[in-house]
Amino acid sequence: MRNLIASFLIAAVTFPILRAAEPSRTLPLMVIETENHQTIVSKDNYIRATYYIDPCGVEGVQAIGTVDSPLPMQIKGRGNFTWTFNKKPYRIKLDKKAALLGMNGSKHFALLAHADDNRAFMRNLTGFEVSRMAAMPWTPADQPCEVILNGDYIGLYFLTETIRFDKNRINLANPDDAVDDWLMLNPDKTADQYPFTADDYTGAWLVEFDNTDDANQIKVATRQVADAQIRVTYKTPEDYVTDEHRRWLAGEIDAIDALIYADDNADGAWFERIDLTDAAKFFVVNQIMNNYECYSGSCYLYKDKGDAAKWHFGPVWDFGSSFQPTRDVTKWIWDSQYIQHWIRNMWNCQAFLDEVKRIFVEMDNEGFDRLFNYQNDYAQRIAEAARHDAERWQADGYGNADMQTPLAEVQEQLRNAIDSFGYKLGVEGYEEPKPVINCPIYLRGSDIGGWAALDEYKFYKVADDIYDLKVANLSGLFKIADSTWNLVDYGGTEGEQITMNVAYPLVERGANMSLACGSAANVTVRFDVANTKVTVFDEAGAELLLVGNGECEYYNLQGIKVAHPRRGEVYIVKTPNKVYKTIYR
Secondary structure (H helix, E strand, O other), rough: OOOOOOOOOOOOOOOOOOOOOOOOOOOOOEEEEEHOOOOOOOOOOOEEEEEEEEEOOOOOOOOEEEOOOEEEEEEEEOOHHHHHOOOOOEEEEEEEEEEEEHHOOOOEEEEEEEOOOOOOOHHHHHHHHHHHHHOOOOOOOEEEEEEEEEOOOEEEEEEEEEEOEOOOOEEEEOHHHHHHHHHOOOOOOOOOHHOOOHHHOOEEEEEEOOOOOOEEEEEEOOOOOOOOOEEEEEEEEOOOOOOHHHHHHHHHHHHHHHOOOOOOOOOHHHHHHOHHHHHHHHHHHHOOOOOOOOOOOOOEEOOOEEEEOEEEOOOOOOOOOOOOOOOOOOOOOOOOOOOOOHHHHHHHHHHHHHHHHHHHHHHHHHHHHHHHHHHHHHHHHHHHHHHHHHOOOOOOOOOOOOHHHHHHHHHHHHHHHHHHHHHHHOOOOOOOOOOOOOOEEEEEEEEEHHHHOOOOHHEEEEEEEEEEEEEEEOOOOEEEEOOOOOOOOEOOOOOOOOOOOEEOEEEEEEEEEEEEOEEEEEEEEEEEEOOOEEEEEEOOOOOOOEEEOOOOOEEEEOOOOOOOOOOOEEEEEEOOOOOOEEEEO
């Protein structure tokens, strides 16, 4: 394919033996002390603290405060799943704005731990760069640093701009500020007496499609799936939200849901309420990242005040589901175990598809080598700190002591995701990539352990994209799947049965399969991943040989000569010395 970098070489790094868990001092060092060395246990309530930043000689980073003169701040926990790790993420609020690590001045930042990112810490930082490449209106900046909290080195962190209304972030006015200003001018009044108008309820809004319950949340039934709801957490406004605000927001989300599911083609009426270009950019970013959780949680939308103001998808935030080793990145992101709100039906709209393709082509013209260069540079930048971080958290199994191996794997996944997306969009120069399966796969069925994933029914790779399994007796209903049914799940076409020794096309998440003959003993089940076909061979059937072009003739099973055999099909092969059945390879 064109415009992909010719070489993705990762610089070799020497791995020294670490003496103890201590800062590498190859990155800026942020030192935080809470008041009375309190432990941070709450995600809701800030506690007082001080901080200072030592640049540790990193070019372009200014010292802020000193060990003798630290600056005041507040700190609390953050996150949902990530808060359950011993290496915890935090939200910080400075008493005075500061341009930390060269980012725009603000009081509000997050210290992201990425304890669960064993993919060379590449998930969020790559997603943010893809967002910048797609020209999303605003993407959070992030900078790596090491952190000492109350005298304890807690490893490598990523200081990140939080999503909020701000002239340097989402450039909209916070409605809470208007109420605060009014209360200052009317000290004898309370917030309950603020004179909200009908227009005030329309925004500005910053909301999140959430996958956890939250106090500041409404739930709206969606037409996508029976009995499903969209959890909508409102981030802004936050302090002064009335029942009328919540009613307006619920009605707005319901109205958009109705437009998107008005028919199977999503004819575009939702453009009246959602900005088409930002929606397309958001999808492009998440499809390239194969972020198959993105429309169910950490999915942000915002709008300005006024009935005519449209909703905008973004900014991007959480890419924790990206680059999973067992995920087939050639899949659409909505093909996941999560209820991905709206996107599948949005994709049915031709105008949305056209805009997605236009944005992808613009990125392709720039060259996706930008992403790989960014990853390589970032990996080199944090490599030493990553090893110290892994030493600090080795008892918990967190971190990336080896950066090279996961980085190489991530870059292969990223290339495959880009190739697949370009091919699906019909962009010139892209070819259909091979499906990628990086997890154990099993034959599972009613007569095979009651549908359990058993080691004795695990397929074994015998060639590129070819997996075999010998079965003493095959009967009943069965499918090909991974151990969870989430990553690999292949069945057949409803009402059809498999004929022995004939390649049968598989359907992703298809119907249960069975043999036309009912049962068979001593068979070999062959799973052809590239062609998504299964063949059940008995001892009298085709020889299980893999052949390429050679001095031989090919005939189909009806005896008709085939000039151009197709990969994965069963043929009768005639050679100068032998005639036999085989799968063409």
